[in-house]
Amino acid sequence: MTEDDQTDEISEIEARIEALAEIAERCRKFILASKIAIGGGAALLLITILGLFGFGQVAALGSIALVLGGIVSLGSNISTLRQTEAAISAAEMRRLELIGRIDLRLVADTPMKLM
Template sequence: MTDLHQQIADLEAEIDVLSDAAERCRKSMIVSKWIIAAGVLLFTAALVGLLRSDPMVLIAGIAATLAGISFFGSSRSTFQEISGKIRAYEVRRAELIDGMDLRTV
């Protein structure tokens, strides 16, 4: 019986760790959206003439946009992978709890 309790506790600890990692991924996705927006604004402002039309400004806008897109994609795929693991651990935890034959008091 204590082995089941330990397995459940281990699963819950792992779920907590994965939940923290998922939250970091979610925050990274928000940051990457801001980077994309800043890159697009910088590029557009340089094209329209609001900023001096220096090639370095255009390149910086393009680079920021591409870096943000790449960072967002990486964070999103990691988030999806972590979410899948969390769901699998929660299912396993529920199976262990159901297998304990607990009484209703």
């Protein structure tokens, strides 16, 4: 593999790392939204059970659905985040390996000539 091929592969890996980082950030946002949905659904269910507001059975069913949907979304996004972070780590290791293979040249400072 030539140095240009390695450089191209490093660039591709860096682009993949950036794309994976965006996916990870999106997962984190969904995880936060899922936690909010679970908390909000639980609070609404508690309010409905205590009868503080006259929401009734529809609100109770909606709050249960909100909690269950939040739990499913939370689990799915945590799993996806873990897989994405593992892929990022693997890509970074590959990038470091390729960088280590490149034959770097030392550029010495030369005195400048004045005209």
